[in-house]
Amino acid sequence: MSIQREIPLAPTAEAALKTHWRRLNRRQGRVQALLLLATLISCGSVVAILGFLTYFTVPILTEGHLTAIFSWSWRPFHGKFGILPMVAGSLCLAASAMAVAYPLGLGICGFAHGLGPRWLRGPLMGLINFMTSIPTVVYGFVSVIFLVPLVRTTFPASTGYSWLTATLTLSLMILPTIVLLIQAQLQQVDAKVRLASAALGFSPSQTLLWVMRPLAARGLWAAAVLGFSRALGDTLIALMVAGNAPQVPHSMLDSIRTLTAHIALVVATDSTSRAYQSIFVSGLILFAVTGAVNLSLRRLQSRTPAGKRHA
Amino acid sequence: MFQSTKRLLAVILALVFCLCAASFVGAQNLASFKTLKGKIDIAGGTAHIPVMKDAAEQIMKFNPNIRITVAGGGSGVGVQKVGAGLVDIGDTGRALTKAEIAKYGLKTFPFAIDGVALAVNPKNPVSALTSRQIQDIFAGKIKNWKAVGGPNEPIHLFTRDEASGTRATFWKELLKKGPINAKANVVPSNGAMKMAIAQDPQAIGYVGIGFLDKTVKGIKLNRVEPTQENAKSGKYPVTRLLYMNTKGEPSPLVKTFIAYIRGPEGAKIIKKHGFLPLTK
Amino acid sequence: MAYFLARGFAWLAVAAVLGVVLLFLGFLVVRGLSTFNLGLFFGKTPVWAAITGRLPVWHGIWPACVGTILLVLLASGLALPLGVASGIYLAHYAQDAWKRWFGLAVEVLAGIPSILMGLFGFALILFLKKTFVPQANTCLLLSACCLALLVLPYLIFMTQTTLESLPEELRLAGLSLGFTPWQNMLHVLLPAASRGVLSGVILAVGRAAEDTAVILLTGVVANAGLPSGILGKYEALPFHIFYLASQARTEAELAKGFGAALILLLITAALFLGAYYLKSTVTKSWDQKDLLI
Numbered sequence: 001m002s003i004q005r006e007i008p009l010a011p012t013a014e015a016a017l018k019t020h021w022r023r024l025n026r027r028q029g030r031v032q033a034l035l036l037l038a039t040l041i042s043c044g045s046v047v048a049i050l051g052f053l054t055y056f057t058v059p060i061l062t063e064g065h066l067t068a069i070f071s072w073s074w075r076p077f078h079g080k081f082g083i084l085p086m087v088a089g090s091l092c093l094a095a096s097a098m099a100v101a102y103p104l105g106l107g108i109c110g111f112a113h114g115l116g117p118r119w120l121r122g123p124l125m126g127l128i129n130f131m132t133s134i135p136t137v138v139y140g141f142v143s144v145i146f147l148v149p150l151v152r153t154t155f156p157a158s159t160g161y162s163w164l165t166a167t168l169t170l171s172l173m174i175l176p177t178i179v180l181l182i183q184a185q186l187q188q189v190d191a192k193v194r195l196a197s198a199a200l201g202f203s204p205s206q207t208l209l210w211v212m213r214p215l216a217a218r219g220l221w222a223a224a225v226l227g228f229s230r231a232l233g234d235t236l237i238a239l240m241v242a243g244n245a246p247q248v249p250h251s252m253l254d255s256i257r258t259l260t261a262h263i264a265l266v267v268a269t270d271s272t273s274r275a276y277q278s279i280f281v282s283g284l285i286l287f288a289v290t291g292a293v294n295l296s297l298r299r300l301q302s303r304t305p306a307g308k309r310h311a
Numbered sequence: 312m313f314q315s316t317k318r319l320l321a322v323i324l325a326l327v328f329c330l331c332a333a334s335f336v337g338a339q340n341l342a343s344f345k346t347l348k349g350k351i352d353i354a355g356g357t358a359h360i361p362v363m364k365d366a367a368e369q370i371m372k373f374n375p376n377i378r379i380t381v382a383g384g385g386s387g388v389g390v391q392k393v394g395a396g397l398v399d400i401g402d403t404g405r406a407l408t409k410a411e412i413a414k415y416g417l418k419t420f421p422f423a424i425d426g427v428a429l430a431v432n433p434k435n436p437v438s439a440l441t442s443r444q445i446q447d448i449f450a451g452k453i454k455n456w457k458a459v460g461g462p463n464e465p466i467h468l469f470t471r472d473e474a475s476g477t478r479a480t481f482w483k484e485l486l487k488k489g490p491i492n493a494k495a496n497v498v499p500s501n502g503a504m505k506m507a508i509a510q511d512p513q514a515i516g517y518v519g520i521g522f523l524d525k526t527v528k529g530i531k532l533n534r535v536e537p538t539q540e541n542a543k544s545g546k547y548p549v550t551r552l553l554y555m556n557t558k559g560e561p562s563p564l565v566k567t568f569i570a571y572i573r574g575p576e577g578a579k580i581i582k583k584h585g586f587l588p589l590t591k
Numbered sequence: 592m593a594y595f596l597a598r599g600f601a602w603l604a605v606a607a608v609l610g611v612v613l614l615f616l617g618f619l620v621v622r623g624l625s626t627f628n629l630g631l632f633f634g635k636t637p638v639w640a641a642i643t644g645r646l647p648v649w650h651g652i653w654p655a656c657v658g659t660i661l662l663v664l665l666a667s668g669l670a671l672p673l674g675v676a677s678g679i680y681l682a683h684y685a686q687d688a689w690k691r692w693f694g695l696a697v698e699v700l701a702g703i704p705s706i707l708m709g710l711f712g713f714a715l716i717l718f719l720k721k722t723f724v725p726q727a728n729t730c731l732l733l734s735a736c737c738l739a740l741l742v743l744p745y746l747i748f749m750t751q752t753t754l755e756s757l758p759e760e761l762r763l764a765g766l767s768l769g770f771t772p773w774q775n776m777l778h779v780l781l782p783a784a785s786r787g788v789l790s791g792v793i794l795a796v797g798r799a800a801e802d803t804a805v806i807l808l809t810g811v812v813a814n815a816g817l818p819s820g821i822l823g824k825y826e827a828l829p830f831h832i833f834y835l836a837s838q839a840r841t842e843a844e845l846a847k848g849f850g851a852a853l854i855l856l857l858i859t860a861a862l863f864l865g866a867y868y869l870k871s872t873v874t875k876s877w878d879q880k881d882l883l884i
Binding site: 085148157160244245255257266275 | 464465467469472473474482488493494495496497498499507510511513514
């Protein structure tokens with residue numbers, strides 16, 4: 001029945017099919033356009049942020065205050081708006097936090113890959129994974145109540161709000177990022193070399209030190225770079241426990257101010273003053289450094305686990 | 312079954328409301344808010360926060376149609392935000408400059424007197440300093456408590472951020488615009504200053520006199536006790552007024568709020584938090 | 592010799608980190624748990640009246656909790672469609688050259704410190720106020736937009752990688768049955784990738800719930816009661832903790848800070864565990880290759 005009916009209708013059916021296809025195609029086009037639009041918005045936001053930072057920085061350039069901003073003294077009431085102490089503060093803090101966290105991270109990864117007992121590996125990695133979920137402000141809060149008085153009583157010369165306190169807290173915060181990145185790389189390498197090196201008679205710890213470590217070099221670099229970038233981008237810990245004095249630190253017990261904390265503190269001033277303009281320069285510096293870090297990461301790895309990022 | 316639980320809840324709720332409403336009848340000054348609704352955003356001076364919060368609590372409990380938000384930040388924030396129109400009232404702990412008034416078209420409403428006191432931890436035996444000593448301490452010339460009659464321990468210097476009106480007053484009136492050591496720790500509010508000093512026996516900093524209590528000790532300045540009475544009589548020299556500022560003429564709601572703060576009910580709140588109300 | 596040193600160091604590192612983290616968590620839990628009662632949330636306001644919003648809550652963290660929940664919902668609502676759509680585009684539609692550039696932009700976005708997102712939002716409002724929308728103000732919506740930018744990379748990345756990690760057979764099977772690419776995406780690939788995408792969403796939610804620097808500049812306040820609307824100022828848990836850490840006037844207020852910190856930690860930890868579980872099931876099922884849908 002149905003076949004009989006379809007045969008005479010064939011030309012119309014063909015036409016219907018054609019319109020159907022055309023409609024589908026059009027819908028494809030529309031869908032694709034929408035998806036492209038979403039992508040453009042997502043990526044456009046980066047351009048917008050950069051644009052805004054630049055837009056607000058331009059007046060400084062045109063009015064020739066750039067040298068005033070790039071100087072070593074921040075005394076707004078005396079007309080000195082140098083942000084270099086904050087640049088130094090940011091770099092010092094990020095570097096010192098890395099100096100603490102990175103070796104610890106290496107140790108933990110080594111532990112999980114041959115230097116420690118296997119049964120501890122699961123719980124340890126579970127804990128490290130869990131650490132990624134601890135809010136920054138909670139780290140800061142506990143540090144203010146617990147670590148600051150501890151540092152103060154241990155070192156009477158210090159107020160407790162210091163580079164040292166911030167370093168310890170921050171290193172705890174960036175540790176999971178470092179461990180997870182190295183760990184991911186080690187796992188890849190491990191799968192490739194485990195049998196071969198076992199066949200050659202290496203012990204697991206020998207494998208780790210002399211076979212896997214060189215092979216995982218890219219992961220090691222990526223972890224260092226990304227950990228540094230995260231430490232640089234942190235605002236809350238620096239703001240809460242580093243003391244915020246706009247000076248170049250002479251010792252770990254000195255109070256320091258980072259670029260991020262500087263933005264948070266100074267955004268509150270008169271929006272036409274030069275102090276206010278200086279935060280956009282600070283922002284631009286942060287943007288440039290973190291951007292450069294991410295570009296170099298791209299060269300290091302074909303794929304960055306962006307999911308592991310905090311700022 | 313569910314129906315009856317619901318009804319019971321409704322009855323309880325109604326009772327609760329009646330009770331709450333009954334407790335409001337006595338409040339007379341709040342009555343002026345009765346027919347008003349809308350929102351007031353307040354930001355700025357951190358010395359003001361306790362007063363503003365208390366007033367907001369009274370008013371919002373009395374009339375839930377009014378919403379009042381309170382944020383800190385410092386006097387600089389107060390000027391900037393009210394000037395940019397981001398808040399309705401910008402609090403400052405210092406007088407506005409002529410430039411600020413002209414630039415933003417601000418109207419200013421002082422409501423309380425507050426002195427700025429040098430503060431140390433109660434464990435610190437030092438309880439009096441001269442202006443000269445204070446200037447030297449903040450300039451970083453005196454670095455040990457021993458030099459001013461205290462124990463042989465380093466001085467921990469705390470100061471406020473540049474947006475602070477407390478800092479502006481202190482710097483102008485007491486330091487005579489002298490230098491502040493760049494090594495000094497910077498804290499972002501009166502509350503934070505108080506907390507830092509309360510925790511640290513070697514600390515010195517400055518807060519509004521209203522913030523002095525048993526956890527932070529006020530330092531006698533040239534032998535004058537930092538109290539609000541001395542501040543009012545002029546014996547204690549480092550004083551300022553606390554202001555509310557609006558951009559242009561305030562709206563009826565904001566006007567009522569300002570009148571409330573400057574009225575007898577407000578005076579009680581102001582006194583409760585250690586400031587002296589400004590009597591007109 | 593080197594092995595012993597290395598082994599000793601590894602043990603030391605693990606012991607140190609374990610010790611510190613457990614001490615940290617223990618301190619927080621012990622101090623936090625002791626503050627848990629209705630007063631922590633509602634102050635002296637009757638509970639039911641507080642929850643229905645009939646009476647404002649003072650001296651309690653309830654408004655901050657509501658603020659954070661609204662903020663997170665709004666931010667994910669904004670970021671989800673954008674992020675998933677971008678992820679799909681990058682995984683299946685973009686040509687290689689474009690994909691490189693878009694990928695680059697997403698990675699730069701992922702690296703931007705959160706305070707810059709806040710600064711962007713703040714500058715944007717000042718700009719809008721001066722130009723097109725004089726009544727623009729910092730508010731819940733602005734914070735949500737900036738947070739959405741912050742979590743967007745997570746969503747894009749998770750969507751893209753999960754889609755790309757699906758077996759090629761699955762894609763071809765759908766297409767050979769006559770699905771158009773979009774139908775195939777909608778009915779075959781996305782459902783298969785849903786767990787991965789969902790875990791990205793949960794990670795994003797956790798990130799939005801904990802971030803403080805963004806909201807610091809875009810409309811959070813110390814005291815607001817329940818948010819009056821998406822154009823109003825609001826309270827939020829992370830900011831509340833930050834505020835109490837420096838402004839607590841009494842021991843009791845400080846104790847509340849511990850309570851709030853523990854609540855926030857519980858929220859982010861629960862979200863994280865959810866994401867972790869979903870993610871592990873995804874990798875397992877495709878690793879075993881025994882499952883096509």
